[in-house]
Amino acid sequence: MENLVRIDKRYVWHPFTQQEEWVKNFCESPLVIAKGRGRTLTDSRGRTYFDGTSSLWANVHGHRHPVIDRAVRSQLRKVAHSTFLGLTHEPGILLARELVRLAPKGLARVFYSDNGSTAVEAALKMAFQHHRQKPGKPELRPEFLTLENSYHGDTIGSVSLGGIGLFHAKFRPLLFKTRSVMSPRCSACPYNRARTGTSPAPPVFYRYRGERPRPGDVRAETKCRWECLGQVESALKKSGRRISAAVIEPVVQGAGGIVVMPPGYLRGFADLCRRAGVLLIADEVATGFGRTGRLFACGHEGVAPDILCLAKGITGGYLPLAATLATEKIYRSFLGRHEDFRTFFHGHTYTANPLACAAALANISLLKKNRSLAKVKDAAEALRRALAERVAAHPRAGEIRQAGLMAAVDIVEARAGSRPFPPGARAAKRVCMKLRDEGVLLRPLGDALVLMPPLTSTPAEMRALAGRILRAMARVRWNAFS
Numbered sequence: 001m002e003n004l005v006r007i008d009k010r011y012v013w014h015p016f017t018q019q020e021e022w023v024k025n026f027c028e029s030p031l032v033i034a035k036g037r038g039r040t041l042t043d044s045r046g047r048t049y050f051d052g053t054s055s056l057w058a059n060v061h062g063h064r065h066p067v068i069d070r071a072v073r074s075q076l077r078k079v080a081h082s083t084f085l086g087l088t089h090e091p092g093i094l095l096a097r098e099l100v101r102l103a104p105k106g107l108a109r110v111f112y113s114d115n116g117s118t119a120v121e122a123a124l125k126m127a128f129q130h131h132r133q134k135p136g137k138p139e140l141r142p143e144f145l146t147l148e149n150s151y152h153g154d155t156i157g158s159v160s161l162g163g164i165g166l167f168h169a170k171f172r173p174l175l176f177k178t179r180s181v182m183s184p185r186c187s188a189c190p191y192n193r194a195r196t197g198t199s200p201a202p203p204v205f206y207r208y209r210g211e212r213p214r215p216g217d218v219r220a221e222t223k224c225r226w227e228c229l230g231q232v233e234s235a236l237k238k239s240g241r242r243i244s245a246a247v248i249e250p251v252v253q254g255a256g257g258i259v260v261m262p263p264g265y266l267r268g269f270a271d272l273c274r275r276a277g278v279l280l281i282a283d284e285v286a287t288g289f290g291r292t293g294r295l296f297a298c299g300h301e302g303v304a305p306d307i308l309c310l311a312k313g314i315t316g317g318y319l320p321l322a323a324t325l326a327t328e329k330i331y332r333s334f335l336g337r338h339e340d341f342r343t344f345f346h347g348h349t350y351t352a353n354p355l356a357c358a359a360a361l362a363n364i365s366l367l368k369k370n371r372s373l374a375k376v377k378d379a380a381e382a383l384r385r386a387l388a389e390r391v392a393a394h395p396r397a398g399e400i401r402q403a404g405l406m407a408a409v410d411i412v413e414a415r416a417g418s419r420p421f422p423p424g425a426r427a428a429k430r431v432c433m434k435l436r437d438e439g440v441l442l443r444p445l446g447d448a449l450v451l452m453p454p455l456t457s458t459p460a461e462m463r464a465l466a467g468r469i470l471r472a473m474a475r476v477r478w479n480a481f482s
């Protein structure tokens with residue numbers, strides 16, 4: 001197996017990876033994953049690990065789930081791939097109906113692609129083209145409204161929406177124009193700092209420009225006047241007519257560090273868009289399929305977007321597939337004779353791959369039964385408690401954020417003022433490397449440890465995970481790099 005690593009280092013270029021460090025074994029030595037079962041992955045040397053990232057936020061019911069395995073195998077006996085351009089097939093048809101039935105109200109049509117970035121890319125073009133050819137009053141709206149600290153994928157369109165400097169700033173000259181407004185991160189709010197940014201529990205809902213914050217709400221500790229929503233309102237007032245759509249990761253900004261929005265923000269954001277006549281694109285690539293404890297995060301606040309982007313968990317983490325759902329109104333604006341050229345000229349070779357659609361149908365059938373979402377809430381509550389009661393007390397643990405089974409623990413040099421380590425210290429990364437010895441795989445985001453366990457994780461596994469994190473943190477030589 002040493003041989004495999006040598007070949008990897010000779011031929012492969014890994015995503016989001018400094019290859020110079022990878023090749024030199026700086027900080028980490030490559031693990032060759034050989035197999036998986038349930039929440040566990042096994043490497044080529046036979047060591048097993050808890051899959052704490054759900055194989056990059058995608059896995060839902062665990063690896064080698066008999067129901068999904070069977071669905072893929074049975075489709076494989078029919079056909080592995082046949083195009084969706086001008087032809088159709090059963091798994092693609094049935095999955096579309098299933099997605100429309102489950103999705104927030106009003107979403108009526110399913111456009112397939114194969115990853116989160118392409119789901120967003122399709123949504124952008126759809127929104128833009130819709131305005132150009134909508135009946136009555138066609139409009140040219142070349143801009144999009146986005147949030148700072150947002151992440152929507154790595155293709156140029158989705159990078160244009162992105163607000164993470166480290167990933168996106170370098171490409172600025174290539175990108176189209178967007179208006180961005182502040183990220184609703186209460187603990188870093190320049191107007192009023194809430195003391196913590198932990199997940200809002202119990203959720204309280206109130207309206208922008210209506211009710212005052214109530215006790216138990218992170219906003220109640222401050223003099224918050226929804227300055228973040230105020231920015232959305234002024235941006236829409238100023239440029240609304242040039243903006244095709246506002247794009248948001250509902251409830252949690254994922255790659256931005258698992259930033260949980262205060263309750264009421266999403267609802268307020270959606271209402272402002274609706275009033276301004278700007279389409280709302282919900283990017284639920286990370287939050288969809290139960291991750292936050294609801295099937296879709298929009299459901300926490302009863303928000304019905306005009307366009308919904310789904311990927312990551314859609315196949316249970318088995319195969320690349322994505323879907324962009326649109327309302328009937330948007331869909332209808334694309335209808336006409338061929339020579340009207342209102343067609344959505346967009347699509348990919350592997351759009352609606354039948355094997356992936358079969359996996360997605362099996363994934364959804366599992367999500368619908370066995371109290372699976374109630375179990376997610378139980379595991380999430382166990383994780384919340386374990387982090388609050390055990391990990392939070394560690395002197396290097398900073399802010400802890402969580403929504404359902406998405407959580408982050410900031411690793412800080414000093415808790416007072418949440419002073420971060422210098423970037424070269426790679427503090428969270430070092431904790432992750434020690435965690436491998438504890439039998440856990442995690443991947444950090446900057447200085448945050450990200451916990452994204454499969455949705456079938458048990459409360460006992462969540463408590464064990466917190467214990468393993470503490471043991472790993474005890475073994476990091478903090479003084480060596482502060």
Ligand SMILES: *Cc1c(COP(=O)(O)O)cnc(C)c1O
Nearest residue numbers: 115116117151152153254285286
């Ligand atoms: C991961 C992610 C994407 C991009 O998905 P890929 O499949 O990696 O292209 C887009 N949006 C959000 C919110 C994501 O978390």
